[in-house]
Amino acid sequence: WSLEEAAAPYKGVTIRSIGEALPPLEAMSKLAPEFEELTGIKVEIEMYEHSEAVNKVMLDLNSKRGRYDFIIQPHRELGKFVTNGNVQPVDSFLESAELRNPEFKPEEQLYQGLWKEISWYEQKVYGFPFTALSMYMWYRSDLLADEKEKEGFKAKYGYDLAPAANWDQYRDIAEWFTRPDQGLYGTALQGKRHEALWYEWLNFLYSFGGDMLEAKSGSECGPVIVNSPQAIAATEYYKSLKPFSPPDTLNYFWDDVMALMQQGTVAQLIMWNDATYAVAVDESVSTVVGKMGFDTVPEGEGGKIAQAEGWSYLIPTESKNKEAAYLFIQWMMNYDQQLRQHLNGGATSRPDVYASAEVQELPYAKASMASNEVAKPKPTLPQSAEMTDILVRELSSFLADEKSAKEALDRSAQEISALLGSCAPMKYPVE
Amino acid sequence: MNRTAQISNGRFLLDRGASLPLILPATILVLVFLVGPFGYMTYTAMTDLSYANPDQNGAFIGLENFRRLVRNDPIFWNSFWLTIRFVLLAVSIEFVLGFAIAWLIWRFIERQRLLTTLLLVPMMLAPVAVGLIWRLLLQGDFGMVTHYLHKSGLLSQSSAVFSTPTLVMPTIIAIDVWQWTPFVTLIILAGLMSLPKPPFEAATMDGAGPWRQFRDILLPLLRPIIALVLLLRGIDAFKEFDKVFILTGGGPGTVSELLSIYAYRVSFKNWNLGYGAAVAFMVYLVVLIMCSIFYKAVYWKSADTGAR
Amino acid sequence: MNRSWKILAIGVLACVLVIALTPYVWILLSSFKGRLDILSSQPTWFFTPTLANYPAVFIDKNYLPLVLNSLIISTASTVLSICVGAPAAYVFARTDFAGKEDLFFFFLTTRMAPPISIAVPLFMFFTLLGLTDTIYAVVIAHTTFNLSLVVWMMRGFFAEIPREIDEAAMMDGRSRLGAFIRVIVPMAAPGLAATAVLCFIMSWNEFLYAFILVAFEGRPLTVGIPGLITPHGTLWGQVAAVAVVATLPILLFTFLVQKHLVRGLTFGAVKG
Amino acid sequence: MAVSFVGVTKRFADGTIALDGLDLEFELGEFVVLLGPSGSGKTTACRLLAGLETPTEGRIEVDGKDITTLPPRFRGIGMVFQNYALYSHKSVYENIAYPLRIRKTAAAELDRRVKEVAELLQIGSYLHRRPGQLSGGQAQRVAVARALVWEPTICLMDEPLSNLDALLRLHMRTELNRLHQRLNKTFVFVTHDQEEAMTLASRIAVLKDGKLVQFDDPRTIYRRPANRFVAEFMGRPAMNTMDGMVRDGTFRAGQVSCKVQCPEGPVTLGIRPEQIGFGQSGDGDHFTMTLDVKETVEPDALLIFANDKGTVTVRTQRDCDELRPGQPVNLHFPLDALHYFDATTGERLR
Amino acid sequence: MAVSFVGVTKRFADGTIALDGLDLEFELGEFVVLLGPSGSGKTTACRLLAGLETPTEGRIEVDGKDITTLPPRFRGIGMVFQNYALYSHKSVYENIAYPLRIRKTAAAELDRRVKEVAELLQIGSYLHRRPGQLSGGQAQRVAVARALVWEPTICLMDEPLSNLDALLRLHMRTELNRLHQRLNKTFVFVTHDQEEAMTLASRIAVLKDGKLVQFDDPRTIYRRPANRFVAEFMGRPAMNTMDGMVRDGTFRAGQVSCKVQCPEGPVTLGIRPEQIGFGQSGDGDHFTMTLDVKETVEPDALLIFANDKGTVTVRTQRDCDELRPGQPVNLHFPLDALHYFDATTGERLR
Ligand SMILES: Nc1ncnc2c1ncn2[C@@H]1O[C@H](COP(=O)(O)OP(=O)(O)OP(=O)(O)O)[C@@H](O)[C@H]1O
Ligand SMILES: Nc1ncnc2c1ncn2[C@@H]1O[C@H](COP(=O)(O)OP(=O)(O)OP(=O)(O)O)[C@@H](O)[C@H]1O
Ligand SMILES: [Mg+2]
Numbered sequence A: 001w002s003l004e005e006a007a008a009p010y011k012g013v014t015i016r017s018i019g020e021a022l023p024p025l026e027a028m029s030k031l032a033p034e035f036e037e038l039t040g041i042k043v044e045i046e047m048y049e050h051s052e053a054v055n056k057v058m059l060d061l062n063s064k065r066g067r068y069d070f071i072i073q074p075h076r077e078l079g080k081f082v083t084n085g086n087v088q089p090v091d092s093f094l095e096s097a098e099l100r101n102p103e104f105k106p107e108e109q110l111y112q113g114l115w116k117e118i119s120w121y122e123q124k125v126y127g128f129p130f131t132a133l134s135m136y137m138w139y140r141s142d143l144l145a146d147e148k149e150k151e152g153f154k155a156k157y158g159y160d161l162a163p164a165a166n167w168d169q170y171r172d173i174a175e176w177f178t179r180p181d182q183g184l185y186g187t188a189l190q191g192k193r194h195e196a197l198w199y200e201w202l203n204f205l206y207s208f209g210g211d212m213l214e215a216k217s218g219s220e221c222g223p224v225i226v227n228s229p230q231a232i233a234a235t236e237y238y239k240s241l242k243p244f245s246p247p248d249t250l251n252y253f254w255d256d257v258m259a260l261m262q263q264g265t266v267a268q269l270i271m272w273n274d275a276t277y278a279v280a281v282d283e284s285v286s287t288v289v290g291k292m293g294f295d296t297v298p299e300g301e302g303g304k305i306a307q308a309e310g311w312s313y314l315i316p317t318e319s320k321n322k323e324a325a326y327l328f329i330q331w332m333m334n335y336d337q338q339l340r341q342h343l344n345g346g347a348t349s350r351p352d353v354y355a356s357a358e359v360q361e362l363p364y365a366k367a368s369m370a371s372n373e374v375a376k377p378k379p380t381l382p383q384s385a386e387m388t389d390i391l392v393r394e395l396s397s398f399l400a401d402e403k404s405a406k407e408a409l410d411r412s413a414q415e416i417s418a419l420l421g422s423c424a425p426m427k428y429p430v431e
Numbered sequence B: 001m002n003r004t005a006q007i008s009n010g011r012f013l014l015d016r017g018a019s020l021p022l023i024l025p026a027t028i029l030v031l032v033f034l035v036g037p038f039g040y041m042t043y044t045a046m047t048d049l050s051y052a053n054p055d056q057n058g059a060f061i062g063l064e065n066f067r068r069l070v071r072n073d074p075i076f077w078n079s080f081w082l083t084i085r086f087v088l089l090a091v092s093i094e095f096v097l098g099f100a101i102a103w104l105i106w107r108f109i110e111r112q113r114l115l116t117t118l119l120l121v122p123m124m125l126a127p128v129a130v131g132l133i134w135r136l137l138l139q140g141d142f143g144m145v146t147h148y149l150h151k152s153g154l155l156s157q158s159s160a161v162f163s164t165p166t167l168v169m170p171t172i173i174a175i176d177v178w179q180w181t182p183f184v185t186l187i188i189l190a191g192l193m194s195l196p197k198p199p200f201e202a203a204t205m206d207g208a209g210p211w212r213q214f215r216d217i218l219l220p221l222l223r224p225i226i227a228l229v230l231l232l233r234g235i236d237a238f239k240e241f242d243k244v245f246i247l248t249g250g251g252p253g254t255v256s257e258l259l260s261i262y263a264y265r266v267s268f269k270n271w272n273l274g275y276g277a278a279v280a281f282m283v284y285l286v287v288l289i290m291c292s293i294f295y296k297a298v299y300w301k302s303a304d305t306g307a308r
Numbered sequence C: 001m002n003r004s005w006k007i008l009a010i011g012v013l014a015c016v017l018v019i020a021l022t023p024y025v026w027i028l029l030s031s032f033k034g035r036l037d038i039l040s041s042q043p044t045w046f047f048t049p050t051l052a053n054y055p056a057v058f059i060d061k062n063y064l065p066l067v068l069n070s071l072i073i074s075t076a077s078t079v080l081s082i083c084v085g086a087p088a089a090y091v092f093a094r095t096d097f098a099g100k101e102d103l104f105f106f107f108l109t110t111r112m113a114p115p116i117s118i119a120v121p122l123f124m125f126f127t128l129l130g131l132t133d134t135i136y137a138v139v140i141a142h143t144t145f146n147l148s149l150v151v152w153m154m155r156g157f158f159a160e161i162p163r164e165i166d167e168a169a170m171m172d173g174r175s176r177l178g179a180f181i182r183v184i185v186p187m188a189a190p191g192l193a194a195t196a197v198l199c200f201i202m203s204w205n206e207f208l209y210a211f212i213l214v215a216f217e218g219r220p221l222t223v224g225i226p227g228l229i230t231p232h233g234t235l236w237g238q239v240a241a242v243a244v245v246a247t248l249p250i251l252l253f254t255f256l257v258q259k260h261l262v263r264g265l266t267f268g269a270v271k272g
Numbered sequence D, E: 001m002a003v004s005f006v007g008v009t010k011r012f013a014d015g016t017i018a019l020d021g022l023d024l025e026f027e028l029g030e031f032v033v034l035l036g037p038s039g040s041g042k043t044t045a046c047r048l049l050a051g052l053e054t055p056t057e058g059r060i061e062v063d064g065k066d067i068t069t070l071p072p073r074f075r076g077i078g079m080v081f082q083n084y085a086l087y088s089h090k091s092v093y094e095n096i097a098y099p100l101r102i103r104k105t106a107a108a109e110l111d112r113r114v115k116e117v118a119e120l121l122q123i124g125s126y127l128h129r130r131p132g133q134l135s136g137g138q139a140q141r142v143a144v145a146r147a148l149v150w151e152p153t154i155c156l157m158d159e160p161l162s163n164l165d166a167l168l169r170l171h172m173r174t175e176l177n178r179l180h181q182r183l184n185k186t187f188v189f190v191t192h193d194q195e196e197a198m199t200l201a202s203r204i205a206v207l208k209d210g211k212l213v214q215f216d217d218p219r220t221i222y223r224r225p226a227n228r229f230v231a232e233f234m235g236r237p238a239m240n241t242m243d244g245m246v247r248d249g250t251f252r253a254g255q256v257s258c259k260v261q262c263p264e265g266p267v268t269l270g271i272r273p274e275q276i277g278f279g280q281s282g283d284g285d286h287f288t289m290t291l292d293v294k295e296t297v298e299p300d301a302l303l304i305f306a307n308d309k310g311t312v313t314v315r316t317q318r319d320c321d322e323l324r325p326g327q328p329v330n331l332h333f334p335l336d337a338l339h340y341f342d343a344t345t346g347e348r349l350r
């Protein structure tokens, strides 16, 4: 098998793709000409902002125009695509002798948990992870290692200052470093009414042993447990960090906390793995290069756990060049391409890429790998976007002191249950 | 207005044959490209179409969506009243300020070409950019405006505009005023400049002071223009979206969830197209009713007597 | 007395100008700042300027064609909406037929539906016509939603011109259309200028239709701007650079067209 | 070769009837003057002929061809508007040149003709100005120039000289007359000035309330007015009319008594102020009235005599300096100067 | 109690000098008529007095108080605009009532006065209409009504009657005169109609090129014009003027020869057309000219005699039906009807 041979029938075709304008996609568009040279298949990549990319795809798929030959979409959208029959399972390609590169073995080469979470739906495989994202803890290693701080901290809290291993420590550290007069805050919550809030909150929820639905995989429906006692505890804990976050915290999403971190105003927070590069490595935008440490999210009653998210390569059913698209995706999943993409700010799903020497040099490699191991799925049902919307709204209300945590989560549970219908009764009924 | 204009009122310059080809392209364009889709939207509002829910594939359900909207959707009503307040406040402030600025320019500035152009700058920025700019300016930690607000003591050091629920809407209104006052200024200025001189001279001779001239001559002559500005601004304010979406996303909580944001969430986030269409239709209906009342009250009177 | 009023007026206008421009000036400054300067907690008015943002967005991200796209779309739709809308406005200003006011009001109602809900049906419709992903689709869409503006504004300005002027032109040998184009339109220049400015700005700044209807290659600047808001941080410097560049053509256009607006002053009404 | 209004009625949107079944026919090449009180429909008639308005009823024909619905530009008609309607954004020169430009006249020819007509109307020195910078009379002449410059077959002029001073008016009158003769085009002219009407018109059409009252040459209009309205309307000051009774060949109304030649019974007697004689000498047919007001309108004097039945106005060129109000004066109505009208319908008798 | 223009010059932005050092003074309570050729600055003078325009040089005083920069509304002056300037958005009633409304006149009083003045101007039946629905003459009367209704101290009327027919004009003239007497306010009246000027004016100011040429009562203006310009300007048709030589008490110019009483040398002789006699009988002082054109302007006839040195116009009420162009006629210039002007400056001699 060789790529040239496999691609011969598709020489000269142009395949078109769409994704979010992010470094890994930019990296991909730089790699594409190599592929064209090898195969004669031209790849055009459209780069849009996150929601633009999602909406464009929704419109294209639902109008059945077939403009895109493969798409790169966040995995939470998958349910919609699959149930509407918009995307193509890739097992036929994996079984095809002409197309399948025998050296490409996803069932061995990828983080299985992540792959299943990101690209599978109801036991069927629809693609491969474009990025495998997870969140972990960022902290200022220089502050935590500072002798004077250590002394003071020990005197006050009675134990040694170190990266937080559990949530109590996390809060203590946050409190300790909150010094508005010095322009320093213990943490930064992403409290804006925005998906970021939900993503961040999920880390607390999972870690406290809660979940939204009682289900084993993202594509499964199950009883609503979003208002479980664990969830309420997680939510209340989450808000208890608000005093240690800067005053504008209700207006933050990932953008702002990134900026705060880069400016060195925050001691620790929970943040995305693929954003790390811009804080820890890129000196043109960050003042804290070399002063950062990374670790998994602190442990709670639910154990050490991370919420996983990812963008996935998918092939629309209306695509006219599915095979060529598959060949390109397969090529992109190769070690070399993955490595280059990862070094340019991507987040690969291949452990062997993480293991490479270049990647290991990055200060956050270990934390990333650790998080990827414990990534937990979340609903990818067709209605999951609306579930998110409901939760974001209610959580935002709670943060703005309009409601108590219980009220907010009860209301969310009710709405989600109504949304999902009979498959999702409320496990903790509201009177 | 000079008499030339007066005597001709009621005389029809164009008969139907000549009018038709002039008015037809516009009408067709609107009918095909707006009324068509609008009709489709109206139909969608009576279906359960949703791209997100595999069970809802566009079955006709009559007025069910509307029933749910009116009876059973507190968020809609919250957004509704919020939007009404927003429109009334923003548009009236914009109108008063814009009118005053236009009047000052008209009255006192001879060489106003550059000045007017510069005044229009806020309007020239895309709403998306306006949202981003103000987000940067009002950011709690490194926003330039926030910094000076803190420094001047107008805002307590430990708070930020968009994290203080009570400040969110006033700020959004202020930004809207900043952005759209130039629009009012531009149109009113154009109106002022094409005002005829004779009636003002006549009023001067009749003994009317500046204020009476303003009230009795200028305002009535400008009435169609004023109505135009208020209508256009009112309608556009009703649809205000980009800025608020970028600035607050409707939050904190639902403090700034305008109708358009709500509609966006329903249609574009949740892909609940049927219900979203119903929301949109309600928005349309409300705007339509408000405009009709306003139009009948203000515009028709002057348009019909055709004094202009 | 008069003088002091004038000075007061100029003072007030100066304040207004400062308020109107400060954010823009800040953006202008920011477009020459590095990320660290932009995000520094003390507003920096003086800093070492960097030119990096402009090439970063216009060359590296290849946003330059977007400016051109914006220009093409806005110009085409402005021209088209004036060409289609002004004659209709003229009819409204000059004729009376049953249901005229209703039809007139109808034009305004087309503006009332939230674009968010019209957008999807419109997209489907254009797909049917095979027009999606072409520039025609947006131009048509922008023209349609600007029509109400043109029709409404221009009716007022046309009505202000005495009918005798049309009639005189017709007696001089113009057809109705000729009278309209050759005599009335030039006389309505101030209004036309203001209308064109508004149409242009509206179209230039429009986001949703442009986003939905145009292909990636044809997308205008507005559609490009959100691309600078990434989960890895908003690229403020590049946003600022785009905002600055995006305003320049409109600024220029407005300034040029303003000439006609100003002309309104010197001409005065028809002597009669 | 005739222009005719056939039963033309014009009703405006608000119900005002501006023309009411107008029947009027004149030859091409004539100089027709429309005369009538304010609001009698003169302007409306012109606008209908020009095609700027369509009649509610009736039709308009030129040369037997129905042109009721023909667009104005195909009618070859020029028009001077009562309120000028100059193009405010064009210079005087361009205003005048405009009809020629439309007709694609060669540049040199155009320039020549514009300058020629401007000279004729004495506005040659304002050609570069804008209409806003002209005085009333100057603007009016520009409007006339614009209508004349392209020598239309029919030229409608709606009070084109009303803002000119007497001298200029006289001059313009002569020029118009000359032009009319030279071009041999049809002129339709609206005026309030009877002298203008008299000197210019080949025929005068008198309108009243949208109806044609009389259409005749000036002399007939003046000397044999068709009814009391025309009689009173024409002439400055107006003709004296008195309602009275004729018995035994003598007319009596209050102090007035004079010999007449008309049937017995109630009659309205008319006599022009300038034809009343002073009967101071011992002629049989005179009577005495008391002078009420004396007005001097150089070179004439107007003597107004009050009477229980109305007033009698006398116009004379005699030196009346010695006459004082309150003084009795002998008056004499020459038999051949008398007009008789039906007392009820106002129609002329005989 | 006087209104005075002191050396008032008005130069417009484009350099046109509309008024050129105008000095004019009249008493409050006078009825002043401004007369002059088109473009002589009449409208400009009114606008300056009204305060709508500020003089480039000079000042305007009322009662010795300099009002040059006083805003119009404090001047107590009303004005009828040459182009009416009605409020198109108000009904006729409201147009007229507006000055009263500003002065917060009580409703009943206001209504009474509006109706009264409307009746006076015969527009009572249009009160509910919009200005756009009026004919030219009707609109003009509304403009007059609006200026009169609040009885300003000075009322400026810029050709207020130009669009009215003769009958109405006569009527309005009488009413204005009566009003002026009753109210005892100052009227400043611009007109082109000499008859109007003659009957209305207490004094006439004749303007030419922005300068005052003569300011006198009508009779003097007519009978003793200050110079050749006034002489020719006043009178319809214009005064005959001939440049010639006086020698031995006899004036000669071409065929014309007549006895005069003036110094020897070059002289311009003037005589009004109506004062020329027919000297068919054997009187010594007559000469023969050939009839060129005969015009009938009922009730008069105009006889124009051509001459190698110009034309002589004769106006007569005599029946001239038998006269034919080309016929020689004996003319006679009565001695007391002659005017003499300096041949170069045009100033009146004696
Ligand atoms: N647009 C209109 N709507 C209603 N009535 C009108 C309109 N235009 C004119 N009229 C009326 O029609 C009648 C005739 O008007 P027209 O202008 O023909 O009069 P006119 O003879 O020209 O008078 P004038 O000498 O005053 O100009 C008048 O009574 C006038 O009020
Ligand atoms: N705005 C202006 N700019 C320049 N010149 C002007 C302006 N207004 C008037 N004039 C000129 O000033 C002179 C006097 O004008 P004015 O209007 O006073 O004349 P008038 O005596 O009223 O004439 P008419 O009898 O024709 O109305 C004219 O030559 C006119 O062309
Ligand atoms: Mg008329």
Ligand SMILES: [Mg+2]
Residues within 6 Å of the ligand: D135, D136, D137, E042, E043, E044, E082, E158
């Ligand atoms: Mg004038």
